[in-house]
Amino acid sequence: MVSQNSTSHPANITPRSINDVVIRLAGNSQDGIQTIGGFLARLAGRSDQDVMTFMTIPSTISGGPSIFQVRMGSGDILSAGDQADFLVAFYQHSYESHINSLRPGGVLIYDSGNVTPNPDDKRFTNIGVPITNATVEAVGGTGKDKGKNIYVLGLLARIFNLDISKLTALIKERFGGRSEDIVRNALMTFDAGYAWPTDNVRDCYYNFTATPHPSGRPQVTMDGNQALSFGLITAGVRYGAAYPITPATSVMEILRAELPKYGGIFVQCEDEIAAVSTALGFSYSGHLAVTNSSGPGLSLKMEGLGWGVMAEVPLIVINVQRGGPSTGLPTMVEQSDLLQAIFGSHGDSQRVVLAPKNVEDCYYFVQEAVRIARKYSTPVIVLTDQSLATRIEAFDEPDLEKIMGSPAIERAPRGADFKPYSLDQLTHHAPPGTWIDSGSYPIVSGLEHDEMGHPTGNPAMHQKMTIKRREKIKALGAELSPPQVYGDQEGEVLLVGWGSTWGPAHEALKQLRMDGVKIGQVHLRYLHPLEPGLDEIFRHYRQILVAELNDEGLYGYGQFATMLRARYCNDSIRGINKTDGLTFKVSDIVAGVNRYLGRK
Amino acid sequence: MSSLPIVSAPVPAQRAPLTKKNLTADHPTWCPGCGDFAVLASFHRVLEKLQYPQEKIVCLAGIGCSSRFPYFVNTHGVHFLHGRTLPFAVGVSLGNDDLHVFAFGGDGDGYSIGGNHLVHTARKNVRLTYVIMDNYVYGLTKKQTSPTSSIGFKTKTDPTGAIDQPINPMRTLINSGATFIARSHASQVNHMVEMMERAARHDGFGVVEVLSECVEFNEGAFDAASPRKGGVFKTIELKKNDGTPEDAKRHDPTNELAAFDLALQPWPGVFGVFLDVKRPTKNQMEAELIAKAKERTKGATDLQVLQATFSRMR
Numbered sequence: 001m002v003s004q005n006s007t008s009h010p011a012n013i014t015p016r017s018i019n020d021v022v023i024r025l026a027g028n029s030q031d032g033i034q035t036i037g038g039f040l041a042r043l044a045g046r047s048d049q050d051v052m053t054f055m056t057i058p059s060t061i062s063g064g065p066s067i068f069q070v071r072m073g074s075g076d077i078l079s080a081g082d083q084a085d086f087l088v089a090f091y092q093h094s095y096e097s098h099i100n101s102l103r104p105g106g107v108l109i110y111d112s113g114n115v116t117p118n119p120d121d122k123r124f125t126n127i128g129v130p131i132t133n134a135t136v137e138a139v140g141g142t143g144k145d146k147g148k149n150i151y152v153l154g155l156l157a158r159i160f161n162l163d164i165s166k167l168t169a170l171i172k173e174r175f176g177g178r179s180e181d182i183v184r185n186a187l188m189t190f191d192a193g194y195a196w197p198t199d200n201v202r203d204c205y206y207n208f209t210a211t212p213h214p215s216g217r218p219q220v221t222m223d224g225n226q227a228l229s230f231g232l233i234t235a236g237v238r239y240g241a242a243y244p245i246t247p248a249t250s251v252m253e254i255l256r257a258e259l260p261k262y263g264g265i266f267v268q269c270e271d272e273i274a275a276v277s278t279a280l281g282f283s284y285s286g287h288l289a290v291t292n293s294s295g296p297g298l299s300l301k302m303e304g305l306g307w308g309v310m311a312e313v314p315l316i317v318i319n320v321q322r323g324g325p326s327t328g329l330p331t332m333v334e335q336s337d338l339l340q341a342i343f344g345s346h347g348d349s350q351r352v353v354l355a356p357k358n359v360e361d362c363y364y365f366v367q368e369a370v371r372i373a374r375k376y377s378t379p380v381i382v383l384t385d386q387s388l389a390t391r392i393e394a395f396d397e398p399d400l401e402k403i404m405g406s407p408a409i410e411r412a413p414r415g416a417d418f419k420p421y422s423l424d425q426l427t428h429h430a431p432p433g434t435w436i437d438s439g440s441y442p443i444v445s446g447l448e449h450d451e452m453g454h455p456t457g458n459p460a461m462h463q464k465m466t467i468k469r470r471e472k473i474k475a476l477g478a479e480l481s482p483p484q485v486y487g488d489q490e491g492e493v494l495l496v497g498w499g500s501t502w503g504p505a506h507e508a509l510k511q512l513r514m515d516g517v518k519i520g521q522v523h524l525r526y527l528h529p530l531e532p533g534l535d536e537i538f539r540h541y542r543q544i545l546v547a548e549l550n551d552e553g554l555y556g557y558g559q560f561a562t563m564l565r566a567r568y569c570n571d572s573i574r575g576i577n578k579t580d581g582l583t584f585k586v587s588d589i590v591a592g593v594n595r596y597l598g599r600k
Numbered sequence: 601m602s603s604l605p606i607v608s609a610p611v612p613a614q615r616a617p618l619t620k621k622n623l624t625a626d627h628p629t630w631c632p633g634c635g636d637f638a639v640l641a642s643f644h645r646v647l648e649k650l651q652y653p654q655e656k657i658v659c660l661a662g663i664g665c666s667s668r669f670p671y672f673v674n675t676h677g678v679h680f681l682h683g684r685t686l687p688f689a690v691g692v693s694l695g696n697d698d699l700h701v702f703a704f705g706g707d708g709d710g711y712s713i714g715g716n717h718l719v720h721t722a723r724k725n726v727r728l729t730y731v732i733m734d735n736y737v738y739g740l741t742k743k744q745t746s747p748t749s750s751i752g753f754k755t756k757t758d759p760t761g762a763i764d765q766p767i768n769p770m771r772t773l774i775n776s777g778a779t780f781i782a783r784s785h786a787s788q789v790n791h792m793v794e795m796m797e798r799a800a801r802h803d804g805f806g807v808v809e810v811l812s813e814c815v816e817f818n819e820g821a822f823d824a825a826s827p828r829k830g831g832v833f834k835t836i837e838l839k840k841n842d843g844t845p846e847d848a849k850r851h852d853p854t855n856e857l858a859a860f861d862l863a864l865q866p867w868p869g870v871f872g873v874f875l876d877v878k879r880p881t882k883n884q885m886e887a888e889l890i891a892k893a894k895e896r897t898k899g900a901t902d903l904q905v906l907q908a909t910f911s912r913m914r
C-alpha cells in the first residue's frame with residue numbers, strides 16, 4: 001500500500017503554494033459526492049485549516065445531480081467562494097451544468113469514460129481520468145463503480161499533498177463499523193486514486209501554506225444543524241418535539257438520537273401544531289424545550305407561539321429558512337421568514353428573534369437563545385437557513401467544562417406570596433410538582449389573566465399585562481451592546497446584513513475597501529429586539545445598504561430593510577436583494593453596492 | 601421520576617389529606633344545570649380517593665365551556681389552546697414521570713379540531729387521563745354544530761338541521777388505539793367516579809367519554825339514558841372469569857371486536873368500560889431507550905458524553 005508513508009509529491013515536481021482552494025465536485029447523489037466533501041472538510045478541520053463547504057441536496061432523494069463545493073484554506077475562510085478553482089465532473093451533464101462555475105485558468109478533472117469536454121473551450125486545464133474504469137479495476141470488478149468517490153479522494157489527496165495518515169484514519173472511522181472487506185476495498189480504491197500516473201497532472205500540484213491555527217485548540221467540523229443541536233445540549237436543553245421538514249429535519253434526527261444519552265427525550269409529533277404544543281408542555285413543566293422547523297412549519301406553530309407569549313412560557317423555536325411561500329424551494333436558501341418570525345401569530349405578541357451568522361455562531365448563539373428564554377420566560381426564535389444547515393465549517397473545539405449548562409428543573413417550594421404573573425417582576429413559573437405554601441395552586445393561562453393567573457376581562461388589566469410582556473422584551477434590548485462596526489467607521493456606505501450572509505458580506509467589504517470605497521459594515525444577530533445604537537452608527541454614512549436574500553416587496557425594500565426603515569425613519573436605508581435560491585456571491589454584493597454608488 | 605436532576609426543598613411531611621375543600625378553586629362559571637358541574641364534583645371525589653400529593657397533580661384543558669375545568673380544581677393547571685391539550689399533555693407527562701396528568705375538554709375540542717391529536721396520543725399510549733365532556737354541541741361559542749351533533753339537530757350553523765354524519769365517539773376511540781376506554785353519563789356520579797378512577801389508575805392512555813348535557817343549547821339530549829328523565833342507564837357487566845355460565849355473556853374488555861359491538865349498539869347505547877388492555881406506554885419505552893443509551897455510555901456524565909462526541913468531530 002502506498003498510503004501510510006508516501007505523503008510527498010513526485011520528486012521531479014515542485015508544487016505551487018496556495019492559500020486556499022475551491023473544489024467543486026459534480027455528479028449524481030448516489031455517487032457519494034457528499035462523502036468526499038465530508039472527508040475533505042473533516043480533514044481540513046483536523047489540519048488547522050478553516051473549512052467551508054457548500055452543498056446542494058437534490059429534491060429527489062436518490063438519482064439526479066448533486067454537487068458539493070469545498071473551500072479549504074489556511075486563512076480565515078468566510079464564504080464558499082464565488083468560483084471554483086477545481087471542478088471534478090463525473091458525467092457529461094455535470095460538466096455541462098458546472099463548467100461555467102470554474103474560473104478561467106482553473107482545472108477540470110473529468111471522468112474520461114463519461115465526459116467529452118468541448119475541444120474548443122481553451123479556458124481551463126483539462127485532465128481526463130478514467131475514474132469509473134480505474135475504480136472498477138481497483139476493487140477487482142466486484143463492487144461495480146461504487147467507490148468512485150473514494151478514488152477521487154485519493155486523486156485529490158495526491159494533487160493537494162493532503163495528510164494521508166489522517167485521511168486513511170478518517171476512512172477507517174467512516175467504514176470501520178461495517179465489514180473488513182469494505183474498509184479494505186475503500187483503502188484499495190483510495191490508493192489507486194492516489195497512485196494514478198502522475199505525469200498527467202504534471203503542473204497541477206499544490207501545497208497549502210502552513211499557518212498554524214492561533215488558538216492551539218483542536219478544531220471540530222460540523223454543519224449548522226449539528227452546531228445548533230449540540231449547542232442546545234451544551235446549554236442544558238434535554239427535551240424537544242418536531243415534525244420532519246427540509247432543511248430542518250437533521251436537527252430533530254440528531255436530537256432524537258443524542259438526547260437519550262443525556263436522559264432526555266425528543267418526540268416526533270403528528271404535525272407542527274402538536275410539536276409546538278408538546279414542546280410547550282415540556283417547557284411548562286420546567287424543562288425548557290426546543291421545536292424546530294422550516295417556513296411552512298413555522299406558520300403552523302404560530303398559534304402555539306402566541307400562547308407561549310401570553311402565558312409567558314419559555315421556548316426555543318428553530319426555523320431553518322428555505323425558499324417560500326408554500327412548498328416553494330425546499331432545498332434552497334432564502335431569508336424570507338423574517339417578518340413571519342417577528343410579527344407572525346396573532347395579537348400583540350412580542351417575542352425574541354435571533355440569527356446566527358455562521359456555523360460556529362449556530363453553536364454559541366443558540367446557547368444565548370436558551371439564556372434569554374430562561375431569563376425572560378419567553379419564546380425565542382432562532383432563524384437560520386438552508387445554506388447554514390448544510391454547510392460544513394471548522395471551528396475551535398469548545399471549552400465544554402466552562403460552558404456546559406445545567407438541565408436541572410427548579411421545583412423549590414414557592415412562598416405564600418407567590419404570584420405567577422406579578423406586574424412588577426419577571427414571570428418565573430412554578431412548574432407542576434412544586435409545592436405552593438399558600439395552598440393555592442397557579443393556573444398558567446392563555447386567557448388574559450391577573451397577577452394570580454385568574455382569567456380577567458378587565459380592559460385595564462389587559463393593557464397592563466400587554467405592557468408587561470412588551471417591556472420585558474425591551475429590557476433585553478437594553479441589556480445588549482451596540483453592534484461592532486467593521487471597516488470604515490464613517491463613509492459613503494454602511495453595509496448591513498443578518499444571518500448567513502455574513503461571510504460574503506464581509507468579503508465584499510474588504511474588496512470594496514481595496515477598490516477605494518469608504519465603506520463600513522454591521523452584521524446584526526439580535527433582530528428583535530434590535531441591538532442598540534444603530535441610529536448613531538447610521539448617522540456616519542450617506543447610504544445604508546441592507547443585503548438580504550428576500551424580495552424587495554411592494555414598497556421596494558427587503559424584510560429587514562423594511563424593519564429598519566420603520567424603526568429609524570431613515571430615508572437612506574435601501575436594499576440589495578435576490579431570490580434565486582442561492583447564497584450571495586461576494587460579487588453580487590460588490591455589484592449591488594457599486595450600483596448604488598453609480599460605479600462601473 | 602424524571603431522570604434529570606430536580607432542585608427542590610422538602611415539602612412538609614405532615615400534609616393535610618386532600619378534601620373537597622382544599623381541592624376547590626374558583627367558582628365554576630357554567631350555566632346552572634350544566635352537566636359539567638357533576639363531572640367536576642365526581643373528579644373532586646376521585647382525587648379524594650386517590651390522595652395523590654396535591655402538587656403532583658396537573659389539570660390541563662383546551663378551549664370550550666368544559667375546558668374551563670382547570671380553574672375550578674386547586675392543582676397546578678393549564679388553560680391551553682382549542683384542541684391542542686393532548687400534545688401539550690404529552691410533554692408534561694413524558695417529561696415528568698412523577699406527575700399525575702389529567703386532560704379535559706369538549707367534543708369540539710377533542711373530536712374536531714383536536715381529532716388528529718387524539719389518534720396519535722392514543723396510539724403512542726402516553727400515560728395520562730383524558731375526560732371528554734361531550735354535549736353534542738359547541739357550548740362556548742353558542743350553539744354551532746359539533747362533530748357529535750345528531751342529524752337534524754338545529755344549530756346556528758345548520759338552521760335547518762345538521763346534515764353531516766356525526767362521529768361515533770366510542771368507535772373513534774377504539775380505533776385510535778387507546779388502551780383504556782370508558783363511557784359515562786353526567787347524571788350518574790358514582791359511575792363517573794368509578795370510570796375516572798379506573799382511567800387514572802390505568803398505566804397508559806385512559807379516556808372517559810362523558811355525556812354531559814348542555815342545558816342551554818342541547819337540552820334533554822341525553823334523557824334517553826337518564827332514569828330520572830324516564831330513560832334507561834344500561835351498564836356493561838365485565839367478565840369475572842369465574843367459569844359460570846352467566847360469565848360467558850359478560851363483556852371481555854380486552855376484546856376489541858366485542859368493544860366494537862358495544863360501540864355499535866343503538867342509541868343511547870351502554871355505559872362502562874369498553875376496553876382495558878395492556879400495552880407498553882411511551883413513557884416506559886422512552887425510559888428504556890434512555891437506560892440503554894446510558895448503559896452504552898457506561899455512566900459517563902453529560903460533559904463526558906459531549907466531549908467524546910466533539911472529539912469524534914475533530
Ligand SMILES: Cc1ncc(C[n+]2csc(CCOP(=O)(O)OP(=O)(O)O)c2C)c(N)n1
Pocket residue numbers: 663664665666667682705706707708709710733735737738739740741746
Ligand atoms: C383556533 C380556535 N378556533 C376557534 C375557537 C373558538 N372556539 C372556542 S370553543 C369552541 C368550541 C367549543 O365546543 P366544545 O369543544 O364542544 O366545548 P363546549 O363549549 O361544548 O364544552 C370554538 C369553536 C378557538 N378558541 N380557537
Ligand code: SF4
Pocket residue numbers: 629630631633634635636665666735739740813814815816817
Ligand atoms: S352553554 Fe352549555 S355547556 Fe356551556 S356552561 Fe352553559 S350549559 Fe354548560
Ligand SMILES: [Mg+2]
Pocket residue numbers: 664706707708733734735736737738739746
Ligand atoms: Mg361541546
